[in-house]
Amino acid sequence: MARKAAAAKSPAKKETTSKSGSNAPEFSKDEELEAFREMLLVRRFEEKAGQLYGMGLIGGFCHLYIGQEAVVTGITMASRKGEDAQITGYRDHGHMLVMGLDPKGVMAELTGRQGGLSKGKGGSMHMFSNEHRFYGGNGIVGAQVSLGTGLAFAAKYRGEDTVSLTYFGDGAANQGQVYESFNMAKLWSLPVVYVIENNQYAMGTSVARSAATTDLSQRGRSFDIPGEQVDGMDVRQVRDAAERAIEHARSGKGPYILEMLTYRYRGHSMSDPAKYRSKDEVTSMRSERDPIEQVRKRILENDYASEDDLKEIEKEVRAIVTEAADFATNDPEPEASELYTDILQ
Amino acid sequence: MPTDILMPALSPTMEEGTLSKWLVKEGDKVGPGDVLAEIETDKATMEVEAVDEGTIGKIFVAEGTEGVKVNTPIAALIGEDEDPAEVPEPEIGPDEPKESEKPGADEEVAAKSQPTTKSVDAPAAPQFKPADDPDIPDDVEMVTTTVREALRDAMAEEMRADGDVFVMGEEVAEYQGAYKVTQGLLQEFGAERVIDTPITEHGFAGLGVGAAFAGLKPIVEFMTWNFGMQAIDQIINSAAKQLYMSGGQVKAPIVFRGPNGAAARVGAQHSQDYSAWYSHVPGLIVIAPYTAADAKGLLKAAIRNPNPVIFLENEILYGSSGDVPKMDDFVLPIGKARVARKGKDVTIVSYSIGMRYATQATEKLVAAGVDVELIDLRTLRPMDIDTVVESVKKTGRCVTVEEGWPQGSIGSEISARLMEKAFDYLDAPVTRVTGKDVPMPYAANLEKLALPNVDEVIAAVNAVTYRS
Ligand SMILES: Cc1ncc(C[n+]2csc(CCOP(=O)(O)OP(=O)(O)O)c2C)c(N)n1
Ligand SMILES: [Mg+2]
Numbered sequence: 001m002a003r004k005a006a007a008a009k010s011p012a013k014k015e016t017t018s019k020s021g022s023n024a025p026e027f028s029k030d031e032e033l034e035a036f037r038e039m040l041l042v043r044r045f046e047e048k049a050g051q052l053y054g055m056g057l058i059g060g061f062c063h064l065y066i067g068q069e070a071v072v073t074g075i076t077m078a079s080r081k082g083e084d085a086q087i088t089g090y091r092d093h094g095h096m097l098v099m100g101l102d103p104k105g106v107m108a109e110l111t112g113r114q115g116g117l118s119k120g121k122g123g124s125m126h127m128f129s130n131e132h133r134f135y136g137g138n139g140i141v142g143a144q145v146s147l148g149t150g151l152a153f154a155a156k157y158r159g160e161d162t163v164s165l166t167y168f169g170d171g172a173a174n175q176g177q178v179y180e181s182f183n184m185a186k187l188w189s190l191p192v193v194y195v196i197e198n199n200q201y202a203m204g205t206s207v208a209r210s211a212a213t214t215d216l217s218q219r220g221r222s223f224d225i226p227g228e229q230v231d232g233m234d235v236r237q238v239r240d241a242a243e244r245a246i247e248h249a250r251s252g253k254g255p256y257i258l259e260m261l262t263y264r265y266r267g268h269s270m271s272d273p274a275k276y277r278s279k280d281e282v283t284s285m286r287s288e289r290d291p292i293e294q295v296r297k298r299i300l301e302n303d304y305a306s307e308d309d310l311k312e313i314e315k316e317v318r319a320i321v322t323e324a325a326d327f328a329t330n331d332p333e334p335e336a337s338e339l340y341t342d343i344l345q
Numbered sequence: 346m347p348t349d350i351l352m353p354a355l356s357p358t359m360e361e362g363t364l365s366k367w368l369v370k371e372g373d374k375v376g377p378g379d380v381l382a383e384i385e386t387d388k389a390t391m392e393v394e395a396v397d398e399g400t401i402g403k404i405f406v407a408e409g410t411e412g413v414k415v416n417t418p419i420a421a422l423i424g425e426d427e428d429p430a431e432v433p434e435p436e437i438g439p440d441e442p443k444e445s446e447k448p449g450a451d452e453e454v455a456a457k458s459q460p461t462t463k464s465v466d467a468p469a470a471p472q473f474k475p476a477d478d479p480d481i482p483d484d485v486e487m488v489t490t491t492v493r494e495a496l497r498d499a500m501a502e503e504m505r506a507d508g509d510v511f512v513m514g515e516e517v518a519e520y521q522g523a524y525k526v527t528q529g530l531l532q533e534f535g536a537e538r539v540i541d542t543p544i545t546e547h548g549f550a551g552l553g554v555g556a557a558f559a560g561l562k563p564i565v566e567f568m569t570w571n572f573g574m575q576a577i578d579q580i581i582n583s584a585a586k587q588l589y590m591s592g593g594q595v596k597a598p599i600v601f602r603g604p605n606g607a608a609a610r611v612g613a614q615h616s617q618d619y620s621a622w623y624s625h626v627p628g629l630i631v632i633a634p635y636t637a638a639d640a641k642g643l644l645k646a647a648i649r650n651p652n653p654v655i656f657l658e659n660e661i662l663y664g665s666s667g668d669v670p671k672m673d674d675f676v677l678p679i680g681k682a683r684v685a686r687k688g689k690d691v692t693i694v695s696y697s698i699g700m701r702y703a704t705q706a707t708e709k710l711v712a713a714g715v716d717v718e719l720i721d722l723r724t725l726r727p728m729d730i731d732t733v734v735e736s737v738k739k740t741g742r743c744v745t746v747e748e749g750w751p752q753g754s755i756g757s758e759i760s761a762r763l764m765e766k767a768f769d770y771l772d773a774p775v776t777r778v779t780g781k782d783v784p785m786p787y788a789a790n791l792e793k794l795a796l797p798n799v800d801e802v803i804a805a806v807n808a809v810t811y812r813s
Contacts, residue, residue, distance in 0.1 A: 059610030059789065112610070112788035123612040123787030139614035140572065141544050174543035175575075202544055204520035210543040276520065333790040339783055 025240040029304040035077065035235045036295045037313055039069035042094040043292060044321045045103060046266075049093065049110055053270050057329060058110045062124045065094035067265035070291035071197055072098045074238025075165055075258075078246055085151040087135040087144045088167035090125035091197075091264075095167070099132045103320055107328035115331040119338060133162075141202075142175030144168060145194070149181040152192035152249075163249045164192040171202020173216050179223075182255065186223040189254035193245045194220070196257065197232070199264040204276035217259035225255045232260030233289040263289070347402050347432045349418035350381065355391050362386040363411045364419060371429060373401045375422070382408070382419070399424055403432040473727040475680035487668035495637040495669055496526050496602075496658065499644035500564060502674075504534055507562065510648055513540040513549060514566030514603070523568045524604060524663055550576030550601070554583045554653075557599040562648060567603035570619045570657065576601075577622075584653035585628035600647045602656035605633070606698060606748050607785055609661070610792060616785035618749035620697070623655040624725040624758070630679055631726040633657040635700035637667035639723050642677030650679060657725075659698045682729035684736070688716035691806050692736040694759055695746035696722040699797070702778070703746045706802035715806060725755060733759060734766045741772035742809040746802055751779040773809035778802050 027035065046064040053062050065072070068091075076086075076098045088095050096106050101117065109116030109127050117127040127137040135151060138144040148166025155162045172178065173196055185192050196216045200207055207214050217227035226248070230241040238260065245256035263285045267274055299305050305313075352362065366383040369375060375395040382393040402423035406413055413419065418435035490498070504510045511534075516523045518531040518541040531539040542549040546567065553563040567573035573580070584597040607616035624631045630652050634640040640658070647654040669675070685700070686707060695703040700721050707717045718736050722729065737743050743763055745756030756777030763775050781795045806812075 060608070060787065061611055061615070109787075112791075114788075118787075120788035121613075121786045121791065123610065125614070126612055126787070139612065140575070142575075171544045174545050176545060176547050203516055203523070205516065205541060205543075209519075209541060273520070334786075334788050336790065336794060338788075339781060339786065339791050339794050343783055 024234060024236045027236050027239075027298075029302070031077070031239075032295055032299050032302070032304055033313070035070075035073055036292065036299060036310070037317065038073045038076075038098050039235065039292045039295065040314065040317045041103070041320065042066075042069045042073070042097050044317050045097055045107070045324065046093060048321050048325050049107070050266070050270070052107075052111065052325060052328070058124070059112070060123060061090065061269045062110065063091040063269050064264070064266045065091055067285070067291075068197060068199060068232070068260075068262045069094060070235040070238050071195065071232045071260045071262055072167075073291075074235040074240075075193075075195060075242045077235075077239045078242035079163065079165060082132060084163045084165055084246070085133040085135060085148075085155075086165045086167070087138070087148040087151060089141060089144055089169060089172065090137070090139050091169070092125065092127065092137045096127060096129070096132075096134060096137075099129075099134050101127075101129050101132055101134065103324040104327040107324040108331050111328040111331075112333065113328060113331035114334040114338075115327065119342075120334045121338065121342065142168065142172045142177050145172065145175070145178045146181045148194075149185050149190060149192055152185065152190035152255075153188070155191050156188070161250055162191070163246050164190075165195060165246075166192055167195045167197055169202060170196060170198040170200065170207045170216060171205065171210065173198075173219060174210060178219075182220050182223045182225055185255035186220070186225050189252060191249040191252070192255045193242070193249050194225075194255060194257045195242075196259045197262055198259050199262050201264070201268070201276065203268045204273070206276065215259070217257055220255065220257045225257055227257030227259060229259045229261060232262035233291045234294060235291055347421040347423045347427060348397060348399065349435060350393070350395075350420040350422060352384065352406075352413045352415050352417045352419050353391070353393060354415045355384070355386055355389050359386055359415060361412050361414045364406050364408055364413050365390070367404060367408045369401050371401050371404055375399065375401060384413075393419075395422070397422060400427075400429075402427065402429040405435055473680055475724075475727070475729055476678035478677060478681065478683070479675070481670050481672075486671040488671050489666050490637045490641070490669040491664055491666050492634075492637045492640045492658070493524070493526055493528075493663040495641035495667075496644055497528055497530070498669075499641045499648070500527070501530060501533060503645055503648040504530070504538065507648075509560065510562045510564065511538040511540065512564045512566060513542055513553065515542055515544055515568045515572075517541060517566050522566070524660060526658070526663065527566065546572050546575035547579060551579040551583060553599055553601075554579055554587075554597055557584070557597045557653075558587065558595050562598050562600075564600045564602060564648060567601065569608075569615065569660070570603050570605040571615050571617055573601065573603065573619070574617075580623075580629075580653070580655070581626055585626050587628075588652070589628060596651050597653045598651045600644075600654045600656055602644070602647075603658060604660040604663070605657035606659055607661075607780075607792075607796060610787060610789065611785075612787045613784035618747070618780065619655075620657060620725055620747065621749050621754050621758075623657075624728070624755060625753075626726075628653065629726060630654040630724070631657065632679065632724050633659075633697040634723055635662065635695075635697055635721050637665070638669045638675075639677060639683065639721070641669055642675050643679065643723060645674075645676045646679050649676070654679075657697060662698055662701075677723075680724045680727040680729055682732040683721045683723055684718065684732065685721050686711075686717060686719040688718035689739055690716040690718075691742040691744065691810055692718045692720060692733065692740045693744050693746060693802065693806065694720045694722060694733055694756075696725060696755070697748075699746040699748055702797055702799050702802050705799045706746075706806065709799070709803060710806055715810060715812070717806070722755070728758070728762075730759070730762045730766065734763065737763055737767045738770045741770055742806075743771075743775045744778060744802065744805045744809060745775070746778045746797060748780045748797060751777060751782055754779050773811070776805045776809050778805050 105117040112120040152164035399422035406419040517527040553565040606618040760775040
């Protein structure tokens with residue numbers, strides 16, 4: 001029954017379970033700059049997508065990743081790019097950009113054009129890349145958890161030492177197939193890292209209103225799957241925890257759960273009444289915990305780069321995004337003949 | 346009298362097996378439960394136990410014999426004072442063909458082995474006779490209402506009238522419904538009766554069915570029917586079959602409702618029409634209204650109905666308005682089609698948003714001199730085929746319109762039934778206008794092509810009236 005909404009908890013680490021200590025692991029200069037650049041690309045790309053949506057160039061659902069950039073960036077930094085598989089739900093643009101998929105192809109898919117990653121036939125929620133081992137882009141909440149477990153199954157079956165990075169939301173964490181998957185993953189020691197992107201809300205429902213136990217990192221407990229809560233706004237914490245989790249999975253010890261405490265700044269999709277949280281909550285998260293600002297600050301403090309250098313990076317990122325948007329606006333729609341292709345092989 | 350011990354069947358499909366071992370010999374005394382022999386098929390082994398007390402009088406089938414037919418006597422059990430020497434050989438030897446394998450004997454054996462079957466033929470399915478729409482008094486006030494409001498009003502009225510009715514689903518309470526259909530219900534009825542669930546469709550659908558078994562009348566909202574697919578097992582295996590499986594004892598008075606079919610540009614996994622899927626299933630009632638009045642009157646009927654009801658709404662229709670009579674209790678009959686326009690040249694049959702294409706096409710066709718009869722099915726199961734048949738007897742032509750896929754569609758069903766019931770009246774093939782046989786594409790131009798449209802309806806009518 002309806003429970004009272006608990007005040008949103010801060011996505012700072014919680015002592016109970018986290019191993020990521022308060023003395024965050026240091027990033028080298030190159031790592032800081034890489035993280036800055038990747039996260040900025042996602043941020044600017046998503047802002048542009050929001051604009052194109054407002055102009056009517058993108059339709060249907062469009063779930064932006066703004067605020068959560070550190071999660072996919074840190075995880076991907078800890079992974080083997082192009083070898084480890086990744087799969088997520090419909091909030092998927094950031095994953096693709098950080099994994100190195102072509103921003104033009106992603107944006108053109110958002111506008112439903114023939115140069116889109118799915119030839120315009122998938123849309124925002126349905127993009128994939130065999131080459132980069134990105135398996136979507138899934139619209140049904142929770143479905144990717146079983147699918148990601150299957151990716152891990154394939155790795156083990158073939159004797160490959162790749163890992164499946166399976167992302168899902170706090171809301172998805174209540175779906176039954178999550179637990180069916182946990183059981184099989186542990187039973188068969190499958191190399192999968194479950195990354196719960198806990199942004200505190202599933203549409204308008206806070207975690208406290210939907211979850212009997214709110215420490216989602218412990219949801220694998222009855223299957224003996226280790227889990228930790230991680231400050232998902234700090235890319236260093238994310239990468240550090242991901243390294244532990246991925247090493248665990250890759251070395252044959254089975255699944256691992258990382259609960260990333262993060263936050264989405266924008267609405268669930270483009271239309272969102274936003275009555276379920278206060279403006280203050282969003283503002284304070286943005287001003288105090290922003291993942292990109294944290295990195296920017298450290299870069300400047302450590303003299304890894306100057307303001308001007310960072311501006312230069314900003315410029316480069318903007319150019320990439322502008323190019324993607326131009327392409328996505330001018331690329332033609334798919335040929336009508338595409339209607340009946342790709343149904344069966 | 347000696348009692349024959351027969352070769353048992355290990356499974357309903359077993360026809361023969363190997364008698365692998367005897368654990369008793371002639372002259373042994375046995376009692377109930379004693380293991381007499383072991384038999385084996387390619388799939389399993391089993392021990393043959395004695396059922397009665399007695400002495401093994403004679404063993405007919407030696408151990409190691411393969412291909413022993415089921416029901417062949419393998420030994421005889423005799424009483425205290427019977428003589429083993431007098432035990433007769435069984436009438437059918439193990440290698441002779443059984444009665445059932447002789448030509449022509451099949452029916453007789455079937456009849457014999459199912460003694461309770463009264464007739465070999467299935468009885469005719471009962472015909473559903475829907476009630477007529479209620480009379481709407483001439484002086485009743487008509488209120489312009491959106492489909493969204495009509496649905497909300499229907500739920501609110503039924504919840505006021507019956508404390509066993511409650512609503513549950515994702516975002517139905519505090520958020521006021523993902524598509525605002527449950528607007529205001531939390532405020533009026535409280536959190537005990539308007540319940541936000543976690544994202545666990547299979548779980549809360551099953552929970553709802555269980556609550557219905559126990560006598561409550563849940564209204565389970567699926568944010569969209571695309572997500573109801575997570576729950577389809579509970580809907581079909583638990584809700585639809587329960588009354589039958591329990592011999593009429595346990596009811597499942599539950600309504601599953603939510604938007605069905607394509608919205609706009611939401612892609613393949615979020616744009617699917619489940620009309621034909623659910624209308625396939627005995628034990629379900631399936632309703633798919635088009636107008637606001639039908640939405641209200643039929644949702645009220647659905648909530649009161651003692652059966653599981655699939656209520657298919659449409660996101661695009663939520664905002665469309667229509668006249669709803671202001672009456673104390675406006676309830677419409679389930680299973681009754683609505684003749685939206687009378688005509689004599691061609692029958693167009695549709696439902697839900699298909700009616701939008703059909704209505705617009707009808708306007709154009711009428712302007713061009715074609716006297717269209719337009720039927721809104723409203724309920725898909727039980728289907729009011731009589732109204733369609735009556736119409737086709739008059740027009741001789743029928744076009745169906747729906748958004749779902751063509752194979753196994755509602756149109757396919759209508760076409761088949763018209764073949765059966767109105768074949769002699771048809772002057773042209775029944776023609777279906779449906780969504781294209783593809784997953785829903787995202788691109789705007791492809792999505793448009795994938796959906797049916799007014800021109801396709803007009804073209805189909807022109808074809809069946811040979812005007813093209
Ligand atoms: C099976 C299913 N049920 C419902 C939905 C509708 N829906 C889409 S996203 C969403 C909320 C999911 O929240 P969460 O898992 O926390 O992910 P987030 O959106 O916060 O990234 C819901 C209910 C869906 N897509 N699939
Ligand atoms: Mg969430």
